[in-house]
Amino acid sequence: MTLPKRVTITDVAEAAGVAASTVSRALSTPGRVNAATREHILEVAGRLGYVPNPNARAMSSGRTHTYALLVPDITNPYFAGAIKGAERAAAAAGKTLVLGDTQESPSVERELVQRLGPAVDGLVIAAARGTDEDLAAAAGRHRLALVNRTLPGVPGVPGVPSVVADYDSGTRQIVDHLVSLGHESLVFLAGPHESWSGARRWAGLQAAADASGIEARRLGPYQPTLQGGPAAADAALAAKATAIVCHNDMLAIGVLRRLAGRGVRVPDDVSVVGFDDMFGADFCQPALTTLAERTEDAGACAIDLLLRPGTAATVVVPTQLKVRDSTGPRPGRRPARRR
C-alpha cells in the first residue's frame, strides 16, 4: 500500500491560478493579499485538503512552531499536571509540544537538549537535573524556560525565565498548621541531595520553624519513591518525631505504609505531611495532608514564557496546603488554643 502524495503549496497555486508565494501569503500574512484573492485561495486549499508541511516551513522561516518539554520521569504523576498544562498552552497557541523523558539523568537531559533543541522553538525543562553549567550552556544555544529551578543570571547574561512554586509561603503554611496542632518539632525526610526543590523545601521549613520557635531536623537523603518509605519512616520513629514532613508525596505514602505496617497510628501517634498533592494523595490511607502546587498552571506558564520572549522573569505560582487526615494534634496534648 502506498500512501497518496501530499498536496503541496504549488498544487494549490496551480489550481488557484496564482503563484505559490501568493498562496503562502494568503495563509500566513492575510493582510498582504487582496481579500477576494485570499478567499479564492482558501477555498481551493480547503477543497484540495492542503496542509502546509511543517518541516519545509521550519526550513525557510526558522520557526518550527514546536516546543519541547523535558521531565525527569513521564510516569511520575507529579509531572502529569505540568505536562497537561504545557500541552494545553501550546495547543491554545497553535503550537506542537514534544515530550522528553530525561530518566532522572543529567546526561540524558543534556543529550535530549542537544537532539531536540534544533527541532524546536524553545525548551521547557521541568525539575532540571543538570548542573548550572549544563543549563547555562543550553540557555546559550536555545530558548529556555525552567520549572521549579532557577539559574542565577550572571552579569551580562540575563537569567533564564523560570516558574517556581511558592515554597516560602507553602512551608510556612505547613509549619503554621503543625504548630496550631500543638507540635513543637518536626522532622524533614529529605529527598536526593541534588534536588533543587528539595533544598528549597528544607530551607523554607527551617525558616518557618525558626520564626515559629519550633525545632526542625533533617534526616536522609532518602529515595523519593514508595521504596524509600521504610527506611525513612524507621529513621523518623527512631528520632521520636511527632510530625514528619516528607520530601514528596511518593515518599510520604511509602512512609504511611511503613507506619501502618509497624502498627503506628497516623495521625494519632504521628502526623505526616507531603509535598505535591500528587494523584493518589487524596485516596491513600489515611488521606494525605500535603502542599499542593498548581503544576498545571506552572506548565502552562512556562510555555507562555517561551511564547512571549523578552520576559526573563521568574514567575511564582502559589501553593496551597491541603489538610486531610494524616495530620492531627501532637500525641498526649490537646491542640493549642488561641490565646
Next chain:
Amino acid sequence: MTLPKRVTITDVAEAAGVAASTVSRALSTPGRVNAATREHILEVAGRLGYVPNPNARAMSSGRTHTYALLVPDITNPYFAGAIKGAERAAAAAGKTLVLGDTQESPSVERELVQRLGPAVDGLVIAAARGTDEDLAAAAGRHRLALVNRTLPGVPGVPGVPSVVADYDSGTRQIVDHLVSLGHESLVFLAGPHESWSGARRWAGLQAAADASGIEARRLGPYQPTLQGGPAAADAALAAKATAIVCHNDMLAIGVLRRLAGRGVRVPDDVSVVGFDDMFGADFCQPALTTLAERTEDAGACAIDLLLRPGTAATVVVPTQLKVRDSTGPRPGRRPARRR
C-alpha cells in the same frame, strides 16, 4: 541576546576540506566514503559541535525520525505506562516521540492526526476515540498503529497494526477468582458506551461467566472517573451485588470511597475488582484487586510495529490479575472448596 548561528553541514565540509555531500555520506552512509576521510570528517564535526538539522533532513529524505503518540488524556496514570514504553522504544531506535492529548474527543483526535501526521513518520493512537471511518481515513494517509483498539481490515485494504491487551484471558482470570471465592454472580459497572476496551471487557466477562455458570449483569454507563464512583456504587448496592467489577481502576477507587462512606465493608460485604492496575491501585484502601495490563510493553510494541513496516499483525499482550485486599469470600458463605 542573540543565539549563536548553528553550524551547518557546509561549515563542516569547509573546515574538513570536502564537499557537503561527502559529509552527509560520512554521517549517514558510512560504507560510502573512505574510512580515513570519514574519520577526519567525524573529528571535525565533533570539534565544531555539528548536529544535523532534523527539518532539513526531513525535507530531502522524507523521513522525520519522529513518531507521534496520541492518548485521550495525558494526566491519566493509565496511559503513563504506554507513554513511557513508547518513549523508551523510540529513544532506543534513535527516534523522537511527540505526544498529543486528544482530550477524550474524536474531533481533537482528528485534528491532531491532521496536524501531526505530516510531521512524523507514523502515529500511534492509544485507546482511539474516533470512529472506524476516522481511523481508516487516518490509516490511508499515514502510517498508523493502534493500542487497545482494532480496525477490521476490509478486503483490499490491509488491517491496521495494533496491540491489544488479552482481555479474554484476563476476564477469565477475574471470573475464576470470584468463583473460587464463592461468588455466584457479578455486576459490571460499565464505562462510556464508545469505549472499545469497555466493550471487550464486558464481552469477556459475559463469556467467562457463562462458561463458569455464574450470572453477569451490566449497569451503567458511568463516568470512568473518581466522580463516577458514587452513582455506580449505589446502583451496585441496589442490585444486591456481592461482586462488583468496574470498568477501570479510577471508577473502582471511586466506588471504594463511596462504599466506605456508606459504611459498606470491602471485601467483607462486597468484593470489588478493577481494570488497569493503575498507579495508586496498590495503595488505596483497601488495596484494589485488579487486572494488570502491561501498558509499558504495549506502548513499546506499538512503536516497534511502526518501525518495522509490513507487519500488519495484531499483537496481544498478556494480562495478569493482581489479587489484593478488595476481594474476598461471598458474604454469608465459606469459600467454595474443591470437590
Next chain:
DNA sequence: GGTCACACGGCAATCGTTTGCCATTTCTTG
C-alpha cells in the same frame, strides 16, 4: 599492458515553504 570494475568524492537538483525585491496597477493628494 590493456581493460574492466569498483571505490570514492564532487556537482547539482531537489524537497516545500518563506520572504526580499521588483513591477505593475490603483489610489491619494495637492
Next chain:
DNA sequence: CAAGAAATGGCAAACGATTGCCGTGTGACC
C-alpha cells in the same frame, strides 16, 4: 491632472540537508 504612495502579485533566492549521476583514480585480472 500629475506625482508620489500604497496595494498587490510574481520571481527567484534562500533554508540545510539528501541523493542520483558523473568523473577520476586505483587495483585486479587476464
